[in-house]
Every structure is written in C-alpha cells, then in structure tokens.
Amino acid sequence: MTAALEVQVAGICQLTPVVREFTLVPVDGILPSFSCGSHVQVHIEAGGRTLRNAYSLLGDPADRDHYRIAVRLQEASRGGSRFMHEQLSVGDRLRLSPPANLFAPHSRARHHVLIAGGIGITPFLSYIAELQAKGASFELHYAYRAGLTDAYLASLRQRLGERLHGYDSLQGQRLDMGRLLARQKLGTHAYVCGPQSLLDCVREQAAMLGWPQSSLHWEAFAAPEPGAAFSVTLTSNGRQIDVPADSSLLETLEAHDVELPNLCRGGVCGQCATGYSSGEVEHRDSYLAPAERATTLMPCVSRGRCGSALTLNL
Amino acid sequence: MPVTLKPVETYRDDFTFRNSAEAIARFPFPFPEDSYMYSVNIEPATAGAPGSVFEHWFDIDEHYRSEMAERARVLERDPDRCLVMPHMQQAGWDAVEMLMTHLATDYPEWFELERDGERWLWRNHALDLCQRFTFGDPASLPCEPLEYITRQVQGDFAMLDQRDGNLWMDAGMITCPADWSIKFDAGMSFTQWHSPVPMAHQLGVFDRALKYLMNIQVDQPVRRLNWTLTVNPRLDTSSETFHEWGGERAQVSAENVAQRVHLRVELQFMPRLPRSNALLFGIRTYLISLEELASNPAWACRLHRVLRDLPEAIADYKGMTLYRQTVVDWLRQFDPQARAA
Amino acid sequence: MTSDTASHKHSTPVYAEAPSPVPCQQRIMLAQDASHAEVARFVEAMQALQQPVTLVGLTGRAPHAVQQEIVSDRASLGQRLTVLLDDAPLCTRLHVSGDEAFLWHCHALAQAAGLADEQIELIRLGQRRHLYCVHCSCLQEIAEEGEATCQDCGVRLLVREHFSRRLGAYMGVCLDACDPRGEGRP
Ligand code: HEM
Ligand code: FES
Numbered sequence: 001m002t003a004a005l006e007v008q009v010a011g012i013c014q015l016t017p018v019v020r021e022f023t024l025v026p027v028d029g030i031l032p033s034f035s036c037g038s039h040v041q042v043h044i045e046a047g048g049r050t051l052r053n054a055y056s057l058l059g060d061p062a063d064r065d066h067y068r069i070a071v072r073l074q075e076a077s078r079g080g081s082r083f084m085h086e087q088l089s090v091g092d093r094l095r096l097s098p099p100a101n102l103f104a105p106h107s108r109a110r111h112h113v114l115i116a117g118g119i120g121i122t123p124f125l126s127y128i129a130e131l132q133a134k135g136a137s138f139e140l141h142y143a144y145r146a147g148l149t150d151a152y153l154a155s156l157r158q159r160l161g162e163r164l165h166g167y168d169s170l171q172g173q174r175l176d177m178g179r180l181l182a183r184q185k186l187g188t189h190a191y192v193c194g195p196q197s198l199l200d201c202v203r204e205q206a207a208m209l210g211w212p213q214s215s216l217h218w219e220a221f222a223a224p225e226p227g228a229a230f231s232v233t234l235t236s237n238g239r240q241i242d243v244p245a246d247s248s249l250l251e252t253l254e255a256h257d258v259e260l261p262n263l264c265r266g267g268v269c270g271q272c273a274t275g276y277s278s279g280e281v282e283h284r285d286s287y288l289a290p291a292e293r294a295t296t297l298m299p300c301v302s303r304g305r306c307g308s309a310l311t312l313n314l
Numbered sequence: 315m316p317v318t319l320k321p322v323e324t325y326r327d328d329f330t331f332r333n334s335a336e337a338i339a340r341f342p343f344p345f346p347e348d349s350y351m352y353s354v355n356i357e358p359a360t361a362g363a364p365g366s367v368f369e370h371w372f373d374i375d376e377h378y379r380s381e382m383a384e385r386a387r388v389l390e391r392d393p394d395r396c397l398v399m400p401h402m403q404q405a406g407w408d409a410v411e412m413l414m415t416h417l418a419t420d421y422p423e424w425f426e427l428e429r430d431g432e433r434w435l436w437r438n439h440a441l442d443l444c445q446r447f448t449f450g451d452p453a454s455l456p457c458e459p460l461e462y463i464t465r466q467v468q469g470d471f472a473m474l475d476q477r478d479g480n481l482w483m484d485a486g487m488i489t490c491p492a493d494w495s496i497k498f499d500a501g502m503s504f505t506q507w508h509s510p511v512p513m514a515h516q517l518g519v520f521d522r523a524l525k526y527l528m529n530i531q532v533d534q535p536v537r538r539l540n541w542t543l544t545v546n547p548r549l550d551t552s553s554e555t556f557h558e559w560g561g562e563r564a565q566v567s568a569e570n571v572a573q574r575v576h577l578r579v580e581l582q583f584m585p586r587l588p589r590s591n592a593l594l595f596g597i598r599t600y601l602i603s604l605e606e607l608a609s610n611p612a613w614a615c616r617l618h619r620v621l622r623d624l625p626e627a628i629a630d631y632k633g634m635t636l637y638r639q640t641v642v643d644w645l646r647q648f649d650p651q652a653r654a655a
Numbered sequence: 656m657t658s659d660t661a662s663h664k665h666s667t668p669v670y671a672e673a674p675s676p677v678p679c680q681q682r683i684m685l686a687q688d689a690s691h692a693e694v695a696r697f698v699e700a701m702q703a704l705q706q707p708v709t710l711v712g713l714t715g716r717a718p719h720a721v722q723q724e725i726v727s728d729r730a731s732l733g734q735r736l737t738v739l740l741d742d743a744p745l746c747t748r749l750h751v752s753g754d755e756a757f758l759w760h761c762h763a764l765a766q767a768a769g770l771a772d773e774q775i776e777l778i779r780l781g782q783r784r785h786l787y788c789v790h791c792s793c794l795q796e797i798a799e800e801g802e803a804t805c806q807d808c809g810v811r812l813l814v815r816e817h818f819s820r821r822l823g824a825y826m827g828v829c830l831d832a833c834d835p836r837g838e839g840r841p
Binding site (some may be wrong): 108110182183184185186187188208211213214 | 677678679680740742743744745746747748768769770771772773774
C-alpha cells in the first residue's frame, strides 16, 4: 500500500503570516479524484528523516489537474510545517500518499453544520464546493484570529453570504456552542475541525443536550506533538531502538525498516495498533478503548512515558 | 494477447458451459494450504501476471457473452436484482467511470471510450453496443447508470455506503450470488448481512475485516478469494431461486459427480469509489467442474484434503452436506497419501 | 435498544426494556395499543425524567395525564408522525410499542424523517412478526412458528433467524428444495 504520487509545487501563496497554501500538480498523468473531507499524507524529507504529515485537500473535488493544501506553521513544529514554510519552493517535487477520507459528510444528512477553528477550515473548503454543487443545505461557523488564522475568510464571505458565521477572537466574538447545537432540527449533522479545545467544547455541549453521537463528526488536527525520548525493544529479535524526542514511534520504526500498516498517522484510524508487554505508555490516540490500552498502543501518536522503555510485540 | 470470446453457452437448463484449456490454466484455485478456515484473507490488489485473472482490475474472459446473456435473463424475470438507493446515485456514476476507463484501457480490442468533458461515447464491440451520453445525467442513459454498465461487465457488484462506522449495502447488481439475496440484504450493515456466517464472528474476522475495508484509499484496491461448491454450472444460485436449484444437490451420484459438481470461486475486488467515498465490491465468479479441475492433479489432491477436513459448520453453511462424501470419495484417487492409507 | 451493539453478531434486533434516561428536548411515544400496561409503565418512567412527552395511540388510552391523541388507522398515524417530526428539534427521542411489524413500519417512517437509529427505542409487545418470502417477495404475518407456507407462491418456508430492518421481516426460504410446495417428492 505504498504507491506514492509524485507531484510538483506549481504555486505558493502566503494567506496569513502563519498559513501558506501550496498548489500541487502531477509530474505526469492526472491525479486521482477524491471525495470531500479527504486528506493526503505529504512525505517531507527534513533533517535526514522522512516525516509524513496529513493535510486536507482544499480544492473542488471535481478538479483533477491539481491539488491544493494549506499549512499552518506550528510553533512546536518537528520540522514538517517549518520545512513547508521555509524551504519548499515553486518547482520542487513532493511525494504524496493517495487521498483517504476519515471525515466524509454523512449521506443521510438533511442539513450540515460545519464548525471550524483556525486552520481547521481546510477540510471544509472541499465540503463547501461539493455541498454547493449538490444544492445541499449547510451553514459554516468559523472561529479565527483576524489577520493571523483567518485564511480564506474574505472569499468565503463572498461565496456564502448569510451562511457564514465568523467569530474573531481579537474582537472577543464568541461562538455560543450550546445555543448553536440546541437550535438544530432533526436530520442535522455537525462536523468539527480545529484545536482540541474546540472539539472538547462541542462534544461536551452535545452530550449535555443529548445529541445522537452519530450526528457529530470530528477531525482532530493532531499533528503528533513532540515528547521526550524513550526506547523500545522488539520481542521478535530483541532489537533495541531509540525514539528521539522530535520523532514519533511510528516514524522511528519506519526509519529502521519496520513497516506497520498506517493511514491517518493521527491516532484515529486504528491501522497501526501494536501490542506491548511492558513499559509505561502515554496514550495519545482517540481509537483504543480504555481496557485495550493495557496491552495495545498506537505508535503514530503514543509514546513511552518519559524515559520509559517499552517492549513491543513486533 | 487479446482475449478470445466464445459464442454464448448456457448456465441453466441444458448447461452447455465448459472451460477451455486456457480457462482451466488461469482458474483462481483458492487454497494456499491443505486445510481451510475462515480468516481475514485480504491483500492489496496489485497487478498480477499477464494473462492471469489478477492482471486487470476487472477480468474479462472467454465466457463474457454467456455471462452477459445470463444476467439479462435473470433481470428480465426479476428486475429488482439491481437496486440503487437515492443517496447512491453519485456512487453509481463513480462505478460507470471506473469500469469504463479500466475496460477501455485493458481491453481496447473490445471496449472504447471517448471523453469530451461530460460528453462521453462508449463502444462495446463484444455486445455490439454504442452509447452517447452525458456523464452525470441519468436521463442520457437507457437505464440506471449502475445497471447500464454492469450489464456489460462480468461479475456481481455491490456498492457500500460508508457511515456511522460501518458499511451499508445500499446498492448493487446481484444476479449470480452464492446463496444470498440482495433484495433481502439491501440496507443492512456489514455486521448484519454477515450474521448467517458461522464461526467467523467468534474469530473476530468480521471486526478486523470491516476496519480494514473502511480504510481503503483511492487507487489502492484490495482483494480476497472466497469459494463454495455448486451442482451444475449454474451462475444464479440466489436465495430467490433456491427452490428451483436446491434440489439438484440430491442428484449427485458417484457416476455424475465429476461432471456435475463445480468448484465455485469468487474473486472479490474492493476499490474505493473516489468521488462518493463509497466502496465498490466486485464479486467475479469462476466455475470449474471437478473433472476439469482434476486435469491438474495437485489441485485435486489439495481439494480432497480441504473438503475431507472442512469443519462441519462450514460445510453445512456452504450447503454441501448432502453430497460432500461423494465428492471426497471421488477426489481420493488424486491424493497419494490417502490412497496409501 | 435497537442498536447492533447488544446483539453484536446477529441481524436479529434486541428491544428496549425501559426508556433510556438520556437528556433530550422531547419524547414522542407511538403505541399500537395505548392502554397496554407496558405503555403505562414506559410513560410513567418518562414522566419521572421530567422531559416533555407526547403519546399517539392507534387504539386505547393511557391512564396517565400525558398529552395524548388517538388516530384512526395506520395511515393517519404515519401522517401524524410526519407532522410531529417535521420541525422537531434534533434531540427528539421516539418510542414505539407494538408488535414487531408495527415497530419497523414506524422505524422506517422515523428514519425517513431524519431520526438516527440510536434515537429510536422499540418496545416489542406480543408475538406477531413478519415473514418475507425470498422467492416471491411477499410479506405475511406469523407468530413464533419456525415454518410457514407462503400465502402467495405456496412454497413451504423455513423461518431463518436473519432479520431485515428495512423490510421489518425475517427471511423465509424454501424448506425442502426437492419438494418446494409439499406436494410429495418426485
Ligand atoms: C464489503 C464487502 C463485502 C460484501 C458486500 C460481502 C457480502 C457477503 C454476503 C452477502 C455473504 C453471504 C452471507 C449470507 O449467508 O447471507 C458473505 C459471506 C461471507 N463473507 Fe463477505 N462480504 C464482504 C466482504 C467480506 C470480507 C472483507 C471478508 C473477509 C474475511 C468476508 C468474509 C465472508 C465470509 C467468510 C463469508 C462466508 C462465505 C462462505 O463460507 O461461503 N466478506 N459476504
Ligand atoms: S495510523 Fe491511524 S491510528 Fe495510527
């Protein structure tokens, strides 16, 4: 499952001081089509290592001659977003994994409520193209900081008019989540993308109101945070591998030619589940049930607790 | 090498269906071992050897015309074997695009596709069809888009909607199933439609398979083989017609077993439909009589061991209990170990 | 509950024993017979949750002081439900009590109106259920029996423990393919 797409950077656009948009065209042929809400993994060669960061595809899914992605410069970057911002230039080549979708609109929804925080706007750009093309009913709620994390605000205003509700934190505008959710009618589905705090807020309010779980969808923008260094031992051959502070366990294993199935690289899809028999784990995924955590971990996001050594069933 | 298509043979009544030596040579024999148990036997569908059934995404073989004639017959009597729920419209067009582009690329001697934006021209030389239509406009085709294209492609097709952490059988063209019914299963989840299968749930097979399927990416299809036995080369072994064919199981005898009993193998192929995010599930069925199969003694020997040792619950589920012993007895001659014992 | 989770490996549904005490903006109860003791028990439990309840019955009245209506037949029940759900808040819960065929008829109407499966609680009363003849697509009513003869095509059917929520029915499949209609084996 490793066939990668070869693309070339055809355009770069600085949208805000911290958000850059990249237009990617195929080196040859055409790109695979995709469904709205899809993402690709960008393989980034930085500091002698290959990082794979997941970014939403922004464009109209009907377009197949180019992809667009937008990258926010992360303060605690492991080098991925920094590389994309500071080194990548027009004409450079990149490798992408083919589109995958962990955040698709619900086929039975009669009304879609899109809730974005900052760079979390990105998956909704393809949503909006698709929902508008289908004549579907929707509204967008966009929380941002003016001049910093308000990418695409002006063009969205123009396209969406009344359907866009903006909330600028600089002006103290707040999205009243309780009210927004309480006034929704049967058949509504809500989709959230943004920082963990936004997600927590929506989930908490939805639970209080008794929202059906199947009507709430989220995509956590959890670029795995860096952590402390730790080490692992592989049960099959006794090999010991050190995981540096700025690298995920999955990336480190891959760098040592231990290939694991993986997809989201963000602790949600469940593909990379790996058993362990000893050590203290800092679980950072949203996939495993609490009971499973005693013996299983998700190496794309989870790590050994500071200094702890883990024994993996690999 | 271009495929040669045979004239129409029948999968019912006088059962004139036969495999050529080439078809036998490329038959997808499904057993990697001498025993069989349910497992998550899914693998990435990478291109196979030239001429093999794995070479292309959608395999067209010598039986093409016969199979398409059989599908038309089934639909004439029971049009509801093709079903598309309203929210699967876009998936239907995805399937049209995927099937037409692959067939035209892989079998240019039989299929041609010209695209000018949304204006498409499709030519099927094997069935002598030519259709101009507007992609995305159902009124420009003589029938439902999924029905239009799958009347021209071998194998059954289901389309699964992905939502609520499951796959839902919300569309399909199912005219040659191995004893199940699209009319009954429509609208069910992966878990629900698999509920009659014995043992596999307890083994965790379906939980793991579902997780894997939901993560299939665009252009990264996967495949698996499934198998059963069928008396006579009958393609439409649906639940709908079970009262018409089920009785044939009682007609197997030591004299006719080699000609009558067929190994039925399904090459299941699962690509993501890119625009709709639905999953396509192709079920390409291959039939081979025991007599044809025994032209490869290694296959016959292995099949002997598999059937002899098959757990009873699985044999029962596959509907072979009445005649399993007759088949095993006939196959024993190909198993040197068993003969010696 | 009607969800898959309880009856994980099966297509056959599991039914509600008591209203689940989750938060919601309103509850609607549809009763095939509103005077049934189980309906009274459910209504009482719902009232204890202090959430607004509307009861719509096909026959009978509940002995409780809830807002209740009686409709004349199944068609008007469907129409009434559609009106009630038309502008309903998302956090609406629907309870349906009656025989299995009635339950899944209402379930289909409610899903079409936008309710998610997890918002619908089904309370099964009585033994009557629907059988789908896989050979001719005819639906007929049966009780607990494991075999039946199709009213339409005459094939003798085995009642399989395989259930379709869409059809609200169990699968009936030919019991003896050597003698489909019980006319004596050839
Ligand atoms: C999403 C695509 C799939 C569809 C539409 C599908 C459909 C079906 C259906 C309709 C049946 C017959 C059930 C009955 O008796 O009524 C069946 C049987 C079965 N399926 Fe699937 N299936 C799918 C994927 C899979 C996968 C990925 C596996 C992997 C392990 C699997 C394993 C099985 C097994 C073991 C049986 C029993 C078959 C036998 O013993 O002959 N299925 N499937
Ligand atoms: S790759 Fe998806 S959970 Fe780890």
